[in-house]
Amino acid sequence: MGRIKGISRLIYFSFLPLFCGLIYTQLFCYHRYQRLSNFNSIRIIDLGIPRGTIFGRNGRVLVKDKPCFNLCFVPFDLKNSEKVSNILAPTLNISQEKIKFILEKKYFNPFEQQFLKRDLNKKEVAFVEEKGEQLSGIFVQVGLKRDYKLGKKAGHLLGYLGEVSPGELQEKRLKEEVIKGGDLLGKEGIEKVFDALLKGKRGGIRVEVDAHGHKVKILGKKESAPGNSIILTIDSYIQESVAKNLGRYQGSVVVMDPRNGEILALVSKPSFDPDDIGPYLSRPGNPFLNRAIKGCYPPGSIYKIITELAALEKGIITPSDKLECRGVLEVKEGEMTRLFHCWVDKEIGEYKQHGWIDINTALPQSCNIFFGQVGLMVGAKDLLAYGKKFGLGSPMGIDLPGEKSGYIPRPRLSGGALNLSIGQGALLVTPIQLANLIATIANGGNIWQPEVVKEIVEPSGNEILSFSPHLRGSVFIPKENLFTLREGLYNVVERGTGRNSRVEGLAVCGKTGTAQIAKAELELPTHGAFVCYAPKENPTIALCVFLDRASSAEAATIAGRILKDIFFPPAEGDDENEKD
């Protein structure tokens, strides 16, 4: 019992400091705290969160922070939001209702600065400074913005920043990230995937203001700290060349190094301007879709590469065996007889008749009848299994958001061996998978993990993450089969369907693909694709051009131009970029 007394004394005694604390805070310091509370005179000015710089492989800056002027306000200090919005609306080019809505929204902490408009131009800054007297509670504050050096040319790759949404706020907080409403966040591309690593530490000051909202004294300051820098595998020169050569086409291009899986360029069109995404939100053609990794298409004749490898390996056909193409093939499917056609020769307006040909002519001519017959012998199950072996139908694991896996159907639901042999049917692939497929042929069977990031470096210069080439898997391709296939691919470019990609003085191996778009699109019912690698011996470049609503010949033309830019760069002009 005595011991409980001891505890009770301790408990009773603990009230004494609380009692004294109350006396001190509420009676002795009353006037001081009352003054602070009456004017509500403490404001927090957010100086922004610096982000790291993103570099290309050759050291060129692709994205970096730069100072900008933001129009800010402290909700508590606003006297007349009606009047303020009237004055500001014409100059800021925002409707008066919108301004009023932003100003009058309920904020969690009304003493904390909020943004009315980011990145003011000179005229707007001058206007606000001039009208300062009438705009109580509104002020211009220096902040940070992103400067995307490549603009639209690398929109999908690098991404853009946007204000954090309520859902993201919740999610980021769960991951221990320091974040608050109004903060900027990477919303696409590298900026999104590496957001947490790019972000530095927020800077801010805490100031005491007088009744008019003017700063009287700085109570505390927290210096901001820069974020980590990222060095990409992207070659800015190739990226720009690709964007230029893709021109106004809708589609995507992936360029990679077949020796290690490094992505040298990745472009999707239509694109958006990461500095100002507003106008693109309502544009047709889905400019925010990164077609290179999210576009799922039938591979078309490019899949004949798989059909050929499967047939050769299973011994169904030898390089010297010949099959006849009469432009049409009658196939019994149960009760029905189906007519399977070769492609339409536009010059004569009829189905192409290749006659008796071997595989070395069939591939360059992309003969459907030849490969259809071969495919029937291989069977749907193996055609699909071979595709899977090359990584089709599963995400390649690139460090960009939202990569799709494509689709490898079950044999029963695939649409049959005939369709599969020429890349039609229920099969779907992404352009990056096709780039990887041709890279695997180029390097003789290695499936590399596509990488966009080379290394991540701390502000102090220490490397924190380094991405070395990573082998996802490999496919065994017997030497002679590889030789046959590669010769065929070479002939595709030399004298076959991919002639448009020929580059003088460079041996290119490639394959065209034309895939039908599902129904409805009657005018231009095809996707045009072209995959290739170069040079033929010891290849260093593999690429895939995939165009929506265009022909494979157009895709081959673009590929040729890109290859020319890479292997025979023009002497002047863009060269300067590489040096800085």
Next chain:
Amino acid sequence: MTKMKKIDWLLLLLTIFLVLIGTALIYSASCGIKTELSNLVTRQITWIIIGIFLLLLFINFSYRNLAKISYPLYFLSFLLLLLVLFIGKGRAGTSRWLTFAGFYLQPSEFSKLIFILVAAKYLADIGKKVKRFSFLIPYFLLTAIPFLLILKQPNLGTALVFLPISLGILWVAGIRKKHLTSLILLGLFSSPVLWFTVLKDYQRARLLVFINPNADPLGSGYNIIQSRIAIGSGGLIGKGFLHGTQSHLAFLPEYHTDFIFCVLAEEWGFIGGIVLLFLYFLFLRELIKIAVGASEPFARLTATGIAVMFAFHIFVNIGMALGMLPVAGLPLPFLSYGGSSLLTFLIAVGIALNIKKNEMMF
């Protein structure tokens, strides 16, 4: 009728009174906000109703039965604490909550009470052997398991509650003074290890900012300064109910939970603060009386643990609001918003009332 007399009406009334004060304060703190927080009062009232129901249930649930199931309960709470580490959700990078049918449950709150039961059970069972150090080792394990699991969440405040409870019960059970002294010394020497291994950056920041609030004007220091302004500007008589400017404008994100005392001190002033302290004083005195009057070791130790738990919460929470202690994130009993803590506190009162009812019933 004799049974009715056995009810500690003062304790029950104090509890209900405090709960009502809490509801009023939460109403005041949340009425300025038009966000997801606006239905706080309705939710708190739901919890109060459930809590009072449980309280009444526990008055009539013999503590002897509680003693019997204390180990299984302890094991269950151990599982829940493990579970929360893996699938729990929480704010600001913590995992404290388990979602259960749309309600957030915080197992660490209940685990305090369950720990009290198991600690009392163990010490009551070993009786006089408490004087032998070797018999204390299982007891330390019983303390360390929930302590470390909760520290790992991380929830420094709640984890710390286990230490005074554990020591308090041990003291009343009759531990040797030299054992206790060496224990406390051991604790002091091992705390630097905890500082570097278990504590997270933000917890260290909180402790450091406590020394100089202006060092981090955007984060932890902000809470300390704002809560002092709120309390100080209340003055002698306060600004009046619903007339607080600081707490209303939601300076502090945790006004309705850990900083609820600021709302009271700002709106009801020094007088309000003193009255609250006095109510808590009476409340604790009743609990101590129950501990003194308890007829069996288990009952006495349980009541002691409950009293220490309440005292520590009150002391740390108000001390923190006044800026005298680091921001530890402990709720103020019956006043702070939060279902799990409220239920725990009300059940604790129920158990105490049951102990009182069974006094001298040999």
